[in-house]
Amino acid sequence: MFEISLFIEPLWQTIYMVFFSSLLAMLFGIPLGVVLFITRPHHILSHEKIHRLMNMLVSGLRSIPFIILMIALIPFTRFLVGTSIGTTAAIVPLAVCAIPFLGKVVESVLSEVSSGLIEAAQSMGASTMQIILKVLLPEALPGLIQGVTLTVINLIAYSAMAGTIGGGGLGDLAIRYGYQRFDTQVMLLTIVILILLVQFTQFLGDLFVKRLRR
């Protein structure tokens, strides 16, 4: 039998990694999505060059598999946090992976806001910033929350991969016990905990969305 305490530390590590990388993803991903959206052709801040550049960057980053991104980012991570090993260090590649993902999701969520509404705001004399803050984001809020939920769930999955390069967390536990020691029980319980984490995140997201949808 194993100690239940075996799971406590890795669980916290996972939550720590996912929480902070999600925070960073929102901090940068949402503005990125907004910029991607408003610089589209014929849009409120239409700018072809910026739009194309951003788009290229985003799709470039998104096409790199996470495991490779993680390794490729090692010098960058070391520069930022001083080390490339450990839970804090793992936050860097996780965030770098999540930011363009959320950005793309936000762009597509914003495009669901009716263009008539944006025009109505323009006709009222709203500035670009006001349109973003008072119209676009509030109108898209349910979709934005769904996007963030999706990002967090992805980050839970990727955080497990981060365990392979010394990131710690549940992924690391599963590899060490399940893969290297053939401890099926630890493996199974890790899976259960991961499922519960994902379900809980989804539940929270759905709850918020339900409250907002009226």
Place this chain on the structure above:
Amino acid sequence: MIELRHVFKKYHTRAGDIPALVDINLQVKRGEIFGVIGKSGAGKSTLIRSVNLLERPDQGEVLIEGKNILTLSAKALCQVRHNIGMIFQHFNLLSSCHVYDNIALPLVLLNYSRKEIQKKVEPLLELTGLTQKKLAYPRQLSGGQKQRVAIARALASHPAILLCDEATSALDLHTTQSILGLLKDINQQFNLTILMITHEMEVVKAVCDRVALLSQGRILELSTMAEFFTRPKTEKAKKLIETLSHRALPEKLLKNKKEQFFEGSVPIWRIYFTGNSAQSPIITALIQRCALEINIFQANVETLKEDTLGIMDVTVKGDPKQLQLGVDYLISQGARVEVLGYV
């Protein structure tokens, strides 16, 4: 109040350039309800959107209270837009906000305090009959109620001008009437200048003081309501007004009708009369004075904003001299006669 001078606008599409506005000139006076009517694709939306520069014309001048707004900075343009309310066919309300917050939006944009906002929104709720619905969300409202919210919102910053882009086209007849009534009310109460575009002749008839007919980006006709219906200046305008008014002859007559006189045929007249002549017993006089035999097959009296318009389709039997006498008499009574054909 609003003036467009030599306004041109082209859309560039893959299929080529679309001239949406071609040398548009018009002037809307303070306190007036001005209508622009035309078929779908005529350029109506482009025209009205040029007034607050949601669409920038390629050429020409757009003057609001005498100032050309095309030369303004983005910031100054926002200022001008606070003075121009706009409502739309599909209402364009914030679905995430309830009625009160929707109406408050223009005031929030102007950074008014909560208290000031309340002081302005409450009377608007009353004016538009939405006090009960203050905390309802758009999806809980009917089309007419949504348009009322949009009107209240458009009025929140006390604009001098209201633009209506097909404001009643998504509404049923009854609701249309009530929205038009509301627009007429606020036009009078606040001396609000209203520019409205529509493809429905009924709307124009009910509320407009003057009207412009738009076709393929050009103004074909611009006149007062009574003139518009009784004596359009060009043949093309006349045809279009008829199409837009759905004023067709009965099927049977249309089939048998010939353009030219033929042996034994009688003419079909369409008689338009306005104002006083609409009330006088014109037909009786025609029969008695000119000894014509008249068969009325459709007649219609329509109420314009400040006038009545009678339209009567008749066949007239009589010799040419009598017929001429009849036409002269009608003209002397301020009516207009149009020969639609012969049967």
